Amino acid sequence: MTDRSEMFNRLKGLIEPFNKKGVEVTEATTFAGDLEWDSLTVMDFVAEVEDSFDIVISMNLQAEIENVGHLVDAVKKLTD
Template identity: 50%
Template structure:
């Protein structure tokens, strides 16, 4: 799966959580731009894992601040599998 497809799917998963109506772009951050709390982020992580049938390692999560970083991590895990 190409990175662009992964990003588009992540946009779809974020849309219901995007209460501020921020334009979703690869460099949008979950905490600052979207103002998602940690519980909402964990729900989003679970949705991403279900959607792509992967597991995002917990030790990796603090490094994933933007949509692009999450998409890159998902792509690496998919390609490894």
């Protein structure tokens, strides 16, 4: 089990290579609005998260994830 801050830091590290605009990443950072990711970038990032944590994030769950905090909660739930 990983605590929430460790999970955030691990995910933040995975975001960095995709953060072309150099946006400061917080739990409130949105993927579409703040990071300005297109659908291809989102799919590449989701694949990276799934591989890193050995999980599957369903399309339904992906649709609910709007910001980094939501992602932290989702991955934590899938890995606990």
